[in-house]
Amino acid sequence: MSGTSASLPQPPSLLDHIRPQALSLPESGIVEVMNYGRQREGMIPLWAGEGDLPTPSFISEAATRSLAAGETFYTWQRGIPELRAAIARYMSRLYGQAEDPERFFVTGSGMQAIQIALALTLSAGEEILIPSPSWPNAAAAAEVIGARPVYVPFSFDEVQGFWLDLDRLESAVTPRTRVIFINTPANPTGFVASHEALRGVLDIARRHGLWIVADEIYGRFYYEAGEAGRAPSFHDVMEPEDRILFVQTFSKNWAMTGWRLGWIEADPSLGAVLENLIQYSTSGVAAFIQRAGVAALERGESFVAHQIERARRGRDIVAAGLATSNRVHFAPPPGAFYMFFGVEGESDTRALALKLVDEAAIGLAPGTAFGPGGESYIRLCFARGEGQIGEATDRLVRWLQR
Amino acid sequence: MSGTSASLPQPPSLLDHIRPQALSLPESGIVEVMNYGRQREGMIPLWAGEGDLPTPSFISEAATRSLAAGETFYTWQRGIPELRAAIARYMSRLYGQAEDPERFFVTGSGMQAIQIALALTLSAGEEILIPSPSWPNAAAAAEVIGARPVYVPFSFDEVQGFWLDLDRLESAVTPRTRVIFINTPANPTGFVASHEALRGVLDIARRHGLWIVADEIYGRFYYEAGEAGRAPSFHDVMEPEDRILFVQTFSKNWAMTGWRLGWIEADPSLGAVLENLIQYSTSGVAAFIQRAGVAALERGESFVAHQIERARRGRDIVAAGLATSNRVHFAPPPGAFYMFFGVEGESDTRALALKLVDEAAIGLAPGTAFGPGGESYIRLCFARGEGQIGEATDRLVRWLQR
Numbered sequence: 001m002s003g004t005s006a007s008l009p010q011p012p013s014l015l016d017h018i019r020p021q022a023l024s025l026p027e028s029g030i031v032e033v034m035n036y037g038r039q040r041e042g043m044i045p046l047w048a049g050e051g052d053l054p055t056p057s058f059i060s061e062a063a064t065r066s067l068a069a070g071e072t073f074y075t076w077q078r079g080i081p082e083l084r085a086a087i088a089r090y091m092s093r094l095y096g097q098a099e100d101p102e103r104f105f106v107t108g109s110g111m112q113a114i115q116i117a118l119a120l121t122l123s124a125g126e127e128i129l130i131p132s133p134s135w136p137n138a139a140a141a142a143e144v145i146g147a148r149p150v151y152v153p154f155s156f157d158e159v160q161g162f163w164l165d166l167d168r169l170e171s172a173v174t175p176r177t178r179v180i181f182i183n184t185p186a187n188p189t190g191f192v193a194s195h196e197a198l199r200g201v202l203d204i205a206r207r208h209g210l211w212i213v214a215d216e217i218y219g220r221f222y223y224e225a226g227e228a229g230r231a232p233s234f235h236d237v238m239e240p241e242d243r244i245l246f247v248q249t250f251s252k253n254w255a256m257t258g259w260r261l262g263w264i265e266a267d268p269s270l271g272a273v274l275e276n277l278i279q280y281s282t283s284g285v286a287a288f289i290q291r292a293g294v295a296a297l298e299r300g301e302s303f304v305a306h307q308i309e310r311a312r313r314g315r316d317i318v319a320a321g322l323a324t325s326n327r328v329h330f331a332p333p334p335g336a337f338y339m340f341f342g343v344e345g346e347s348d349t350r351a352l353a354l355k356l357v358d359e360a361a362i363g364l365a366p367g368t369a370f371g372p373g374g375e376s377y378i379r380l381c382f383a384r385g386e387g388q389i390g391e392a393t394d395r396l397v398r399w400l401q402r
Numbered sequence: 403m404s405g406t407s408a409s410l411p412q413p414p415s416l417l418d419h420i421r422p423q424a425l426s427l428p429e430s431g432i433v434e435v436m437n438y439g440r441q442r443e444g445m446i447p448l449w450a451g452e453g454d455l456p457t458p459s460f461i462s463e464a465a466t467r468s469l470a471a472g473e474t475f476y477t478w479q480r481g482i483p484e485l486r487a488a489i490a491r492y493m494s495r496l497y498g499q500a501e502d503p504e505r506f507f508v509t510g511s512g513m514q515a516i517q518i519a520l521a522l523t524l525s526a527g528e529e530i531l532i533p534s535p536s537w538p539n540a541a542a543a544a545e546v547i548g549a550r551p552v553y554v555p556f557s558f559d560e561v562q563g564f565w566l567d568l569d570r571l572e573s574a575v576t577p578r579t580r581v582i583f584i585n586t587p588a589n590p591t592g593f594v595a596s597h598e599a600l601r602g603v604l605d606i607a608r609r610h611g612l613w614i615v616a617d618e619i620y621g622r623f624y625y626e627a628g629e630a631g632r633a634p635s636f637h638d639v640m641e642p643e644d645r646i647l648f649v650q651t652f653s654k655n656w657a658m659t660g661w662r663l664g665w666i667e668a669d670p671s672l673g674a675v676l677e678n679l680i681q682y683s684t685s686g687v688a689a690f691i692q693r694a695g696v697a698a699l700e701r702g703e704s705f706v707a708h709q710i711e712r713a714r715r716g717r718d719i720v721a722a723g724l725a726t727s728n729r730v731h732f733a734p735p736p737g738a739f740y741m742f743f744g745v746e747g748e749s750d751t752r753a754l755a756l757k758l759v760d761e762a763a764i765g766l767a768p769g770t771a772f773g774p775g776g777e778s779y780i781r782l783c784f785a786r787g788e789g790q791i792g793e794a795t796d797r798l799v800r801w802l803q804r
Binding site: 013014015017018019020021022023025026027028031048050054055057060063064067068070071072073074075077108109111112115119120121122123124125137140141143144145146209211241243255256257258259260267269270272273276277279280281282283284285286287288289 | 415419420421423427428450452457459465466475476479517527539545547548611643645657658660669671672678679681682685686688689690
């Protein structure tokens with residue numbers, strides 16, 4: 001430090017004056033590695049929860065037609081009726097129950113669906129239970145409210161993979177608990193709740209008068225789905241009076257990560273309140289984006305099937321590769337599209353992720369980004385084409401065997 | 403009520419279990435009238451803050467090109483660099499200062515810019531000062547946080563129109579006050595803060611260590627702008643260390659209400675925190691929408707000028723019409739694009755708005771929608787073509803003179 005600058009008084013920082021909750025929000029541990037590696041030539045980026053396929057053109061063209069027709073004005077806060085009806089038809093088909101369009105509220109991303117679900121249920125000083133490791137954004141959205149995420153560690157063994165200990169979940173309930181956040185199939189662990197586990201969570205919620213925020217966005221990415229075409233869901237076990245809010249997104253099934261389009265499913269009696277919360281956060285979603293959503297739901301099934309098949313092959317390639325290395329412990333995940341694994345001798349996974357950028361030209365996400373219990377793991381997104389996944393696996397295995 | 407239904411136990415309502423703050427959020431008083439009248443044939447709708455022109459095609463086509471090029475992936479949380487740079491150039495041009503692109507953070511609407519500005523500055527139990535009557539959404543966004551809007555009434559006389567009493571503003575400060583929300587030019591009053599008033603507000607904020615959230619979205623719609631092309635701004639009077647967050651939108655200048663695109667302007671030192679708040683609310687804005695924003699800023703000046711000229715003519719037509727009626731008190735607003743006026747003998751403006759739908763086939767917004775002090779007024783948006791505004795004014799004046 002130069003003498004001159006040392007003698008100047010330090011200007012007061014604007015950061016000293018913002019809300020403590022905003023200041024203490026975690027920075028994404030994934031973004032750090034992405035920023036470190038994104039410009040490297042030849043990198044294979046498997047850090048984000050995103051595939052390599054752009055949105056199919058029949059979806060984009062629906063937005064283009066809407067724009068050309070001048071659908072550029074304010075629209076329905078709850079979503080255009082056509083999209084709410086299309087969601088209801090899609091959900092009815094997939095879950096085998098006649099769903100009412102009045103249950104569906106269009107949001108500007110699955111993330112916003114979570115934010116609004118929490119604004120509906122959670123106040124400053126209250127608590128939300130989150131099985132962990134987990135995608136960090138739900139916990140962070142609770143922190144923005146001034147609420148406290150309480151992490152409930154998943155159990156792990158190499159036979160079952162990650163599983164949820166219901167006694168441990170229930171023992172984390174306090175008088176301040178208001179919400180249980182359940183992500184199934186889960187990012188990053190690949191955990192998929194059985195119907196028995198879902199019933200167990202629901203029983204706990206009922207006993208303690210809690211809300212469930214059900215994040216089933218990877219429901220189609222379930223590798224043991226069979227005919228059902230989806231993972232077990234709270235839809236299968238709930239009663240109409242249960243306090244469950246479902247959060248959903250178009251991002252994964254239809255390769256629409258960049259669109260910021262999702263929905264909340266809730267009892268229609270909550271409609272006026274949800275509409276207000278949408279009004280006072282972003283005031284709705286562009287109508288032309290919603291038209292794309294209609295196209296995705298009505299004409300997207302073969303694309304979804306293609307994406308699931310691709311992810312399944314990706315999973316098998318990575319699992320086969322990792323099995324040839326003695327340094328890795330993992331269980332092939334039954335759901336979602338991430339391999340979340342530990343590497344023997346590499347306890348600092350942030351450092352590991354940076355080394356893999358430098359030395360193997362692959363981009364993975366460090367487990368430190370996923371909260372308590374994730375620290376010793378690293379996440380690889382396998383929702384990509386066989387060629388890239390094969391090459392990335394080769395690079396990883398070669399690096400592990402050096 | 404039938405004997406059967408009376409004897410059934412009332413099922414417990416889900417509404418009993420949501421956050422009290424969410425339950426008590428006000429429903430929009432504008433929406434009630436819109437729902438009442440929107441299907442009527444021949445209605446002239448002047449209730450919303452929206453013109454009748456769709457987005458110009460050179461803007462929509464920028465989005466279309468981006469979509470066709472496959473820009474459908476996750477993008478920068480702060481906004482694409484091209485848009486941040488375009489905003490900086492636009493602001494530099496308009497405010498005569500070299501603006502750093504690092505000051506600008508793209509949001510999914512001006513509404514979201516407000517939500518994020520409040521999440522940065524305001525906690526549950528704290529207070530925000532809002533001159534009133536005012537557009538209700540800023541107050542409601544504070545209520546979602548669990549904070550309390552404290553309304554400071556504008557003064558009104560038919561010579562000056564609405565004006566802000568700085569002593570009254572300062573006397574509303576309490577130890578819990580954190581933010582002053584200033585909308586200038588203002589919706590619905592048309593109030594435009596002079597440089598003197600802006601300095602006065604800034605002095606109060608400095609003396610009490612408060613943030614200013616500056617909503618200058620109608621800055622171009624100032625009918626006494628002359629060469630400057632805009633209203634007085636906090637940009638003209640602030641120092642770099644002042645705690646000011648600007649919220650902005652593409653909605654009004656470029657007829658992009660339906661797009662949900664805006665920005666926050668803040669000191670770059672707040673960048674990491676703002677990025678987190680964006681990440682944990684909607685995780686950014688679609689890249690193809692941002693491309694449209696670039697086109698608007700770079701090629702939209704003649705369209706903006708056209709819109710301002712149209713609004714000016716609309717204002718003059720309405721003012722001339724109202725002047726012929728002895729029942730109306732108003733002052734032609736120097737800014738924004740609303741006539742906010744009282745009608746003698748009509749103290750219930752909600753009922754008045756419904757009557758005007760039925761009996762005059764024009765849609766206005768009742769003053770009850772705009773908080774304390776607005777109750778005896780009614781709002782007319784004049785950002786439309788001469789033909790419609792002329793016809794609407796004739797209908798209104800005929801109705802008043804019945």
